[in-house]
Amino acid sequence: MRRDTPPRETVIRQFLERSGWGTARRRPMGADWSARRYERLALPGKGDGNGGGGATAILMDCRDMVAASQVPPFVQIAGLLRDCALSSPVILAGDEPQGLLLIEDFGDDDYARLLDGGDVPWGPLYEVATDVLVALHQRFIPATAPDLPRYDMGLFRDQVMLFADAFAPAVRGGTLPAGAWDALAEAWEGVLPAALTLPPSLLLRDYHPGNLMRLAGRSGVAACGLLDFQDGGIGPRAYDLVSLLEDARRDVPADLRQAMTRRYLAAFPGIDETAFAASTAILGAVRHARILGRVAQLAEATTGAPQLSFLPRVWGQFTGAIRHPALSPIAHWVERHLPANLDADTIVRSF
Structure with a gap:
């Protein structure tokens, strides 16, 4: 029974x-x-x-x-x-x-609240958050976690195609033409290998101020509490730095982004900076495209979802990333299949 x-x-x-x-x-x-x-x-x-x-x-x-x-x-x-x-x-x-x-319980001092409150300087918070990634990538040995998911080309390709499934039809006002989905998948397959040339590490996936906590009474990298990492795995080390500096919910000043990138690279003098820049651009485009697709998917199920407010920012981040030469196949696909000169009002009205 x-x-x-x-x-x-x-x-x-x-x-x-x-x-x-x-x-x-x-x-x-x-x-x-x-x-x-x-x-x-x-x-x-x-x-x-x-x-x-x-x-x-x-x-x-x-x-x-x-x-x-x-x-x-x-x-x-x-x-x-x-x-x-x-x-x-x-x-x-x-x-x-x-x-x-x-x-x-890590308390209430999450980075998002501190940054948006306007009373706390941004620089020291981002310095600690960047140093956390440096420490993680120096200390973590991938072989100690053989069962974690691998953020490889196949996984990234599958995730990013939500952009074609949900976001592109919404802003087009209809389905993609025949062959367009396959063309985008092929373009990503050609682009993604350049994002995976650096040694992998533990990738936390949602490494942004909403998941970082300022912890009183702790010093150094231990002063930053980490949350919401259950989707982590082994993957390209540039991904979490992109997640931190190209934030969907707030505009991080360009000089701060550049300073934190230099801070990270200074800890790894053996990294090829040209390869790192290409990896950063590609992984940024992947992340932004996945967010655009996911938010479009959620908006279809929940009319007027509050997360629509940051869609225009993420679209701007995506179009900025695909200007990198390594992403020219993606830029060409966007130019061919999406409306020209998409602006904030047009994007929000699409949902």
């Missing part, structure tokens, strides 16, 4: 009881683009609920099979980062089959 699945709230309460947090106050913290939900927990009389050093923790609640499948890699990569003396959350308790984790 089939047993009914307990309500989600019952599962969570049982998990918290087993973990010693059954009496904790619970405060929702919101969600991201997945089925993950977060709560801050504070044990009565101890934590003040704001990460100020009391008995607090974060509940990660992965509510469907896809989100729950990301719990084991989150735990694994958190351990790999700590092995590199970097600040990933300590796992306090977990029920991986149920998609539940109780993790260390």
Whole structure:
């Protein structure tokens, strides 16, 4: 006889009881683009609920099979980062089959809030974030994680084609002509090898201010807390630097981007800077194209989604990246198959 699945709230309460947090106050913290939900927990009389050093923790609640499948890699990569003396959350308790984790509370000082508040200089935050990548790429040994996904040409090609599946039809106002999808796939296959010439490292994938935390009481690279790395894998080292400096949600000044790139390269004098620049441009175009496709996909399902506001910025980043000579096949495809002179209003009205 089939047993009914307990309500989600019952599962969570049982998990918290087993973990010693059954009496904790619970405060929702919101969600991201997945089925993950977060709560801050504070044990009565101890934590003040704001990460100020009391008995607090974060509940990660992965509510469907896809989100729950990301719990084991989150735990694994958190351990790999700590092995590199970097600040990933300590796992306090977990029920991986149920998609539940109780993790260390890093507080409220995420880089996005600090940058957008206008009261904190940008330079020191970006310096630490860049130094984290330097430390990671100096310390991490790919052979220690043979089971992590490989961000190789096939994976990047598959991800970037969401641009043709969702974004291009939306701004065109109709489907692509026959052969256009295959032509773009072929163009990417010709371009991507130049992005993969540098030695690989641990790629965190969503390395941007919304997932970086300023941690009081820690120094050096340990002062930057790392979150949302469950989609990480082994891949080209330039990707996370691009993710940091070509931010979908805010304009990073050109002089700051250039300074952080020089800061990173100074730590690796053996890197061919021409090859690095080509890899950066290609991976930037890949990332921007994937975001454009993903947001277009979400907008189709949710009219008026708030993430539409940064589509024009990402489009500008994409068109800037494909000016690099290594991306001329992609630029030619865009010129041939997308409307000329797309502007912010046109892009937003397309969804």
